[in-house]
Amino acid sequence: MVLTIDIGNTRIKGAVFEKNTVLEFFVFDKKDLEKKIEKILEKFEKVTDLVVASVGNVGKEAFLNFNNDVKVCFLSNEDHFPFKNNYATPKTLGIDRMVLASGATLQYPNQNRLVVDAGTCITYDFVDENDNYLGGAISPGLRLRYEALHNYTAKLPLLMFEEPKSYIGNSTPESMHSGVVNGFVYEIDGFIDQYRAHYSNFIIILTGGDALFLAKRLKNTIFANSNFLLESLNQTFQYKINND
Template sequence: MVLVVDVGNTRIKCAVYELDILKATFVFTENEVENNLKNILISYPKVTDLIVSSVAKALTFDLQTISNDLNIHFVSNLDSFPFENKYTTPKTLGVDRMILAAGATLLFPGKNRLIIDAGTCVTYDFVDEYDNYWGGAISPGLRLRYASLHQFTAKLPLLSLEEPSGIVGNSTNQSIHSGVVNGLICEIDGFIERFKQQNENFTIILTGGDAVFLAKRLKNTIFANSNFLLESLNQFFQYKIKND
């Protein structure tokens, strides 16, 4: 068994896999991580490998202290990936984006793939049908958009995510909801349409914490999986075993 850990900007997500079979998923904060990982390992004593992807600061404790028997691997850009990296600044490419690209490459062979990760930021990553990774785009996620409107203006309130009443907001709050939510939906649909115009044989993957909220509002048919990064971590681990 393998325990995969995604250390994000706001939350830590984990999953236990037995080969390709998902056994359980967990979500918690950084303050809860040490005790929760220990409890997961107690519940799943057959876990032998721990794979960590982190876009945030490093964990505040030594992972080896939770178990002496674990094989621990922190994914980095020094690892071998199942795609050719064409990014012009490969050392600055986030590990989370590389893992998502690896998962798309392994799970959707022979396709042009656009991976959209809708979390704190929205990232777009493109892997062509020949397994070349070209890069993509980064923009603010839903909560960052709400926060920036409040932080960088004098009077706009800080709102939580809410379904807009329509495209035309009839109050300040509804205008903010329309601008934030409909604005991101139009952005994502626009990116998808541009990529479709340039590429055939196309697969679109939507993941991240806001994937479920956004998926039913987009006009394009997409593969939505909020746990795709965890699944990709497991696929990357299986790839690493076979190719090391």
């Protein structure tokens, strides 16, 4: 069994896999990391490997206590991946984006793939049908957009996410909801349209915390899987041990 851990900017997500079958998913705060992993390992005694991808401020030292119980694999951009990395600055490419590109490459061979990860930030990652990683885009996610409106203006309130009643906001809060949420959706649809105009044989994978919300609103046909990163972590680890 394999325990995969995704340390993001906001939360930690985990999953236990028996080969490619998910046994259970977990979500918890960074302050609970050690206790939560201890409980998971107690429940799933057959876990032999703990695979970590981190873009948050949690490093390898946080997992030292588990080295006696399981093999800890902390994935980095120095590892071998199933695609050719054509990013101009490959060492700056986040491990989360590399794992998503890896999962897309392994799950959907011989296709052009765009992975859209809607979390704290929205990331777009494109791997062509010849397994070349070409890059993508990064922009603020929903929460960051609301925070920016409040933090960089004098009078706009800090709002929590709320689906707009109409695209025409008839109050300041409704105008903010319309701008943030509709702008979010239009941006993603616009990027997808650009890729579709230049590439055929195309699949779009939508993931991240806001994936299910977005899936109902995007005009483009997509494959939505909010746990795609955790699944990709497991697949990338299997690829690593079979190709090292």
